[in-house]
Amino acid sequence: MSEAFKYLAASIAAGLAALAAAFGNGKVISKTIECMARQPESADNLRATMFIGVGLIEAVPIIAIVVAFLILFL
Numbered sequence: 001m002s003e004a005f006k007y008l009a010a011s012i013a014a015g016l017a018a019l020a021a022a023f024g025n026g027k028v029i030s031k032t033i034e035c036m037a038r039q040p041e042s043a044d045n046l047r048a049t050m051f052i053g054v055g056l057i058e059a060v061p062i063i064a065i066v067v068a069f070l071i072l073f074l
Contacts, residue, residue, distance in 0.1 A: 010068035017064030024057040 032050040036043045 014068045017061040021061045
């Protein structure tokens with residue numbers, strides 16, 4: 001029975017991290033586009049900051065996948 005719980009825990013960890021990252025990326029990108037529409041002169045600075053933010057958000061599901069693999073194989 002513990003083998004089934006390992007798979008369940010790994011899938012929940014990966015799935016929730018992917019869901020949270022998708023929500024976070026959507027929020028960051030939509031707000032950046034909104035700000036670019038309001039102040040087009042600052043679009044370059046906003047775009048650079050957006051890419052940094054999206055990169056940091058994408059680190060979370062990568063770490064969650066590592067944790068899921070640790071749950072499965074340790």
